[in-house]
Amino acid sequence: MSEAFDAVDVIRTKRDGGRLSDEQVDWVVDAYTRGVVADEQMSALAMAILLRGMDRAEISRWTTAMIASGERMDFTDLPRPSVDKHSTGGVGDKITLPLAPLVAACGAAVPQLSGRGLGHTGGTLDKLESVPGWQASLDNDRMRQVLTDVGAVICAAGSGLAPADRKLYALRDVTGTVEAIPLIASSIMSKKIAEGTGGLVLDVKVGSGAFMKSLDDARELAETMVGLGADASVPTVALLTDMSTPLGLTVGNALEVRESVEVLAGGGPQDVVDLTLALAREMLALAGIDADPADALRDGRAMDSWRAMVAAQGGDPDAPLPTARETHTVLAPAEGVLARLDALAVGVASWRLGAGRARKEDPVQAGAGVEVHAKPGAVLRGGEPLLTLHTDTPERFERALAALEGAYDVIPEGDRPDLRPVVLERVAG
Known part of the structure; x- marks a missing residue:
């Protein structure tokens, strides 16, 4: 069969700052999925996209072509309106765990297709496992x-959803093109639109522990994705949220499940509760449901929903969670106020303790991770616990501690640290 285009011509068009036509986009995504366009050719195109960018119409067409590479799910026949959430990933970001059952307890259907962690950002599926x-x-x-x-x-996304994205995602990871905003936006939105949800709320993380380090980059990504949702007739809202410091007081798989259950029981750290409720309110608004999610946390409905969700997927909500065999405590170096606790450093430490993976096939330790005893703004006494490291393999402590060097600052008690709210901005169409 003769091909409609030549891969080298498509690469040259973008390399020279040109705009890809709809037909070129459709062909190159399909031909790459079929194996006609080679990995090295798609690598060159991905780098050209990173350096030259894409306009809104190009990104929208690219997203549509990725969706067309596989199946589309449809939940319009469910007895409740469907709405989903996607986070761009962070350190201690366990929000999906309390959020999905909370929004379900308020009357929506939440088809949350999640992934596994890679590098310093934890994966929702690893946590639940x-x-x-x-x-x-x-x-x-x-x-x-x-x-x-x-x-x-x-649950895990099936292999039928946007197979072009799965192939391209693996390529971006090893070619230094993960940061290309058109490719991030189309990757996320192709899967979410193919999933068939009626509405989508995006949690776009900003700060050291996130892909997007600056507010401007995060805003560009959020605006791009909200636009892609509108183009596909999927109402989409984004919140830009802080990831300069870990979310909550735990980083690691079982540790984060424990904290999520505390939130569902009406407790838990304030930043986790605040972000869960902010996202829940956006999701319920998109679903057209007039309910206050705080009520469902207070009266136990969210916890009932969590227990039913875990049990429906074979889990035992009453079983004790795994704990690591070894711990090591990091003490506060001096009296004063904790001014900074760097999210990336804590994420890397947790990863080195065994909570994350360097390659997709690596195993993770369920009990490994970092427990945080003080958040920025807290008053410290010298010698009291600041962090507790958890692992089954104590030889990992040394490299985890190395990751934490320079990760926190303590300032005199009279000084005021510069603290950011959890929700920084809202982006809507």
């Missing part, structure tokens, strides 16, 4: 059944 018996893989029929019965499901 620390619950004894819990299964990440559900077929479409079972997923639909859980959504009908419980209202929320958190």
Whole structure:
């Protein structure tokens, strides 16, 4: 079969700052998925996109072509309106765990297709797999059944959704093109639109522990994704949220599940509660549901929903969570106020303790991670615990401690640290 275009011509067009036509975009995404365009050619095109950018119409067409590479799910026949959330990933970002059952408890259906962690950002599926018996893989029929019965499901995306993205994502990871905003936006939105959700709330992280280090870059990504949602008739809202310091007081798989259950029980760290409620309110508004999610945390409905969701996927909500065999405590170096606790450093330390993976096939330790005893703004006494490191393999402590060198600042008690709110901005169409 003769091909409609030549890969080298498409690469040259973008390399020289040109605009790819709709037909070129459709062809190159399809031809790459079929194996006609080689990895080295798509690598060159990805780098050209990183350096030259894409306009809104190009990104929208690229996203549509990625969706067209696989199946599209449809939840319009469910008895409740569907709405989903996607986070761009951070350190201690366990928000999906309390959020999905909370929004379901308020009357929406939440089809949360999640991923595994790579590098310093933890994966939702890895966290939930620390619950004894819990299964990440559900077929479409079972997923639909859980959504009908419980209202929320958190599971792995099937291989049929946007296969072009899965192939391109792996390539971006090894070619230094992960940061290309058109490719990030189309990667996220192709999967979410193919998933068939009726509305989408994006949590775009900003700061040292996030992909987007600056507010300007995060805003550009958020505006691009909100636009892609509008182009696909999926109402989309984005919150830009702080990731300069870890979210909550735990980083690691079972540690974060424990903290999520505390939030569902009406407690938990204030920043986790605040962000969970802010995202829940946006999701319920998109679903057209007039309810205050804080009520569902207070009266136990969210916890009931969590227990039903975990049990529906084979998990035992009453089983004790795994704990690491070894711990090491980092003490506050001096009296004063904690001015800074760097999210990236804590994330890398947790990863080195065994909570994350360097390659997709690496195993993770369920009990490994970092417990945070003080957040920026807290008054410290010299010698009191600041962090506790958890691992099954104590030889990992040395490299984890190396990651934490220079990760925190203590200032005199009279001084005021510069603290950012959890929610920085809202972006809507």
